Amino acid sequence: MFVKYPDKRVLAFFTMTLILLLGTMTSGCELNEDSGEEPENSKEQAEPVELPAEEEFKEQLDVSLMDSLSERRSVRDYSDEKLTLTELAALLWSAQGITEKQRGYRTAPSAGATYPMEVYLVVENVEELSPGLYRYSPDEHTLEQIKEGHFNEDLKNTALGQDPIGDASVNLVITAVYERVMNRYGERGERYAKIEAGHISQNIYLSCSALELGTVAIGAFNDEQVIELLQLQEGEYPLYIMPVGKR
Numbered sequence: 157m158f159v160k161y162p163d164k165r166v167l168a169f170f171t172m173t174l175i176l177l178l179g180t181m182t183s184g185c186e187l188n189e190d191s192g193e194e195p196e197n198s199k200e201q202a203e204p205v206e207l208p209a210e211e212e213f214k215e216q217l218d219v220s221l222m223d224s225l226s227e228r229r230s231v232r233d234y235s236d237e238k239l240t241l242t243e244l245a246a247l248l249w250s251a252q253g254i255t256e257k258q259r260g261y262r263t264a265p266s267a268g269a270t271y272p273m274e275v276y277l278v279v280e281n282v283e284e285l286s287p288g289l290y291r292y293s294p295d296e297h298t299l300e301q302i303k304e305g306h307f308n309e310d311l312k313n314t315a316l317g318q319d320p321i322g323d324a325s326v327n328l329v330i331t332a333v334y335e336r337v338m339n340r341y342g343e344r345g346e347r348y349a350k351i352e353a354g355h356i357s358q359n360i361y362l363s364c365s366a367l368e369l370g371t372v373a374i375g376a377f378n379d380e381q382v383i384e385l386l387q388l389q390e391g392e393y394p395l396y397i398m399p400v401g402k403r
């Protein structure tokens with residue numbers, strides 16, 4: 157039989173249950189915050205950054221191969237002057253730009269056209285670009301922002317405190333997803349990806365030479381620390397850091 161007016165014990169029971177329920181819901185929220193997981197809507201990334209197209213840097217890169225090769229040097233001192241977005245676009249296109257749309261072929265060779273490489277950017281001092289971590293998307297010739305902020309010092313600390321990384325306008329980090337090339341070539345695929353990093357790095361060196369920018373290929377860094385800083389996916393490894401700045 158139902159009682160018309162619940163007595164005090166029933167009321168107390170309901171109140172306690174309500175408090176417990178609310179408590180569980182709130183602590184659930186706290187857990188979510190503490191777990192470091194980003195709330196879903198903060199994952200809404202900024203729009204990709206459109207980079208200046210080939211026509212815009214064609215002339216700047218139109219320097220004789222003889223000059224680019226003979227003037228290529230590792231440069232470790234940079235001025236505070238900002239890099240332009242066009243200069244950055246030229247470097248990224250040289251590194252991994254698409255030169256044949258139909259088959260997706262790129263500026264740098266790749267074993268079996270498997271394209272296991274990625275280029276990340278730690279941006280510090282580039283016109284029209286807020287400091288932060290980005291990834292180059294060759295297909296769209298755009299930049300995807302991963303997170304905003306100043307990360308030069310963190311990156312420098314992964315690399316025995318090498319000053320060029322801290323002083324760079326932008327650091328290009330070349331990584332490899334070995335699986336993409338190992339799926340076709342087995343164990344040997346890892347070697348192919350490492351060789352490919354060399355091709356990409358040389359393209360960046362030669363473009364820096366043509367654009368009168370400074371860069372140096374840096375191989376001495378702690379892999380695990382770079383993986384953590386760049387939030388790399390499982391199976392993706394950094395192979396080179398290339399700081400870039402005006403001479």
Ligand SMILES: Cc1cc2nc3c(=O)[nH]c(=O)nc-3n(C[C@H](O)[C@H](O)[C@H](O)COP(=O)(O)O)c2cc1C
Nearest residue numbers: 228229230231232315318320372373374375376377
């Ligand atoms: C695989 C590799 C790793 C390198 N690692 C570093 C490095 O960690 N730090 C650095 O200052 N230079 C590094 N360099 C650049 C060399 O020191 C440089 O190429 C060499 O001194 C010759 O000078 P050049 O590039 O001006 O001709 C590296 C070069 C290569 C090829």
